[in-house]
Amino acid sequence: MSLFDFATADTAVLFQDRPVVHRSAWIDLAAARAAEEGRFFALITPPDSVLTLPANDLLSQPGRRWLVTRHDGRFHDGYTGRVHDWDGDVFSTVDELADEFLVADAVSATGHGAAVHLRAELLHPAAHGTRVGELAETLLTLFTGQAPTGWGTHEPASEPWDVTALTDHCFRIAPNRSRLVVVGAPQPHSQVAAVGVLEVERTSTGVSETFELLVESEDPLDDAALGYVGRALTRHAVRTGLVGHALGLPGLNRPARFTGASVPALAVFGPDALRSSGADAARRLAGDRAELVGPSSAPSLVVSYGQDPDGEHPLEQHARLVQHLAG
Numbered sequence: 001m002s003l004f005d006f007a008t009a010d011t012a013v014l015f016q017d018r019p020v021v022h023r024s025a026w027i028d029l030a031a032a033r034a035a036e037e038g039r040f041f042a043l044i045t046p047p048d049s050v051l052t053l054p055a056n057d058l059l060s061q062p063g064r065r066w067l068v069t070r071h072d073g074r075f076h077d078g079y080t081g082r083v084h085d086w087d088g089d090v091f092s093t094v095d096e097l098a099d100e101f102l103v104a105d106a107v108s109a110t111g112h113g114a115a116v117h118l119r120a121e122l123l124h125p126a127a128h129g130t131r132v133g134e135l136a137e138t139l140l141t142l143f144t145g146q147a148p149t150g151w152g153t154h155e156p157a158s159e160p161w162d163v164t165a166l167t168d169h170c171f172r173i174a175p176n177r178s179r180l181v182v183v184g185a186p187q188p189h190s191q192v193a194a195v196g197v198l199e200v201e202r203t204s205t206g207v208s209e210t211f212e213l214l215v216e217s218e219d220p221l222d223d224a225a226l227g228y229v230g231r232a233l234t235r236h237a238v239r240t241g242l243v244g245h246a247l248g249l250p251g252l253n254r255p256a257r258f259t260g261a262s263v264p265a266l267a268v269f270g271p272d273a274l275r276s277s278g279a280d281a282a283r284r285l286a287g288d289r290a291e292l293v294g295p296s297s298a299p300s301l302v303v304s305y306g307q308d309p310d311g312e313h314p315l316e317q318h319a320r321l322v323q324h325l326a327g
Contacts, residue, residue, distance in 0.1 A: 003030040012039040022155035023054035050253035078256035113250040117262040120241035124207040140184040170200040177201040192216040220245040241268035264314040271298040
């Protein structure tokens, strides 16, 4: 049995006529098989389908695309809104933006579908004592009041939360990359379970761990909550960390329409990120809402971004600082 609904020499296509598309074992296998065979992978859904965070992570990788059906028989990209035509072998981009991509739905218009959005990266030594997943455990405990409930290679997560078991899995499949689903309890006053994606990869300098997390939250984090998050990130010695507020994600799922970027609220830059520019120069550039924390020989920079509607937008503040630190 083929993993695809149809395939050509250059393209493999899978249809998903579902309201919510999860990162199922079937989709995972189909995407991997397409890559092995040198085919571009396209997942096609109706226009009102949404992607979970793990499915979104899977389809945003190179060589893959989320396409949405249109009334005129063509398609548009669920991430960018660009219209695509099918020529019998490949999907080609048209210089046209789908009108429906820019129309806000009721969730976005009412301010619902809001979430805390966090992404952090750290580098562990390549040693037998290295454990991955502890940052995810700390953050989910901080946001929800309890440790993650499970993890797995697909959705639904099949394994009970266990840092040792998760670490052993990543060690067994190394040097191949692990992309794992992490699930947690809802935040207090929410009915939507927190969800994350954990990526672990062996590199020439160690073991890279990247964690992305969505937690439903109608309001942005206040200064006190951001302080707790910042301390958690620095305690785990992250290389970089960014916390923001996202809108238009119903049930923490990605719709096929413009949602905008998460608005940065706090960023952490570890010693490695400050090495080229120097810690003091980075703090001066970041402004009055920045501080250096940790040992003076290897401090981290913690930056709170102002939310003044008349000032520079936090996205612009963060982009300018990242550009400077990159040299």
